[in-house]
Amino acid sequence: MTIDINSVVSLNYKLSNHKTGAHIEETNSDNPLVFLFGVGQLMPEFEDNLQGKKAGDKFDFAIESANAYGPYSEDNIVMIPKTVFHTEEGKFNEDEIKVDAVVPMSDNEGNHMRGIVREINEEMVKMDFNHPLAGYDLHFSGDILAVREASKDELDHGHVHGEGGHQH
């Protein structure tokens, strides 16, 4: 069968930076990407490029940053007082807050986000809350491993069950 709304798709992909060709990540046969197609789990343009393909088909396409993780924005660079990162002893947590460290934080509304430490000065820490792939045009290539119809339970739950999916 071919990939369409409510298919369960297994695939392997390689993701690289479309402009530079630099490798970003890839799946392998022990741990392919398995997802329910057409329910908004993945970026729409990624799904558009796979619709109609079947097991054994290959794919190779690019997605502009605007349709992936969006532009890199200076608005997502924030200066945070070092006191926010004090330990229980009242000292700056220099073991964990280092340049290039990825730090889990939450905003005033309790939303979880991850920031990358860009700079540390006398009083402030410059944190970058852009998605690590913001501003990147993405290049995907790979193989469709399997396509099957979703079960009624999977459609009710909105996710895949069994291998590569939820175990419940």
Ligand SMILES: [Zn+2]
């Ligand atoms: Zn479920």
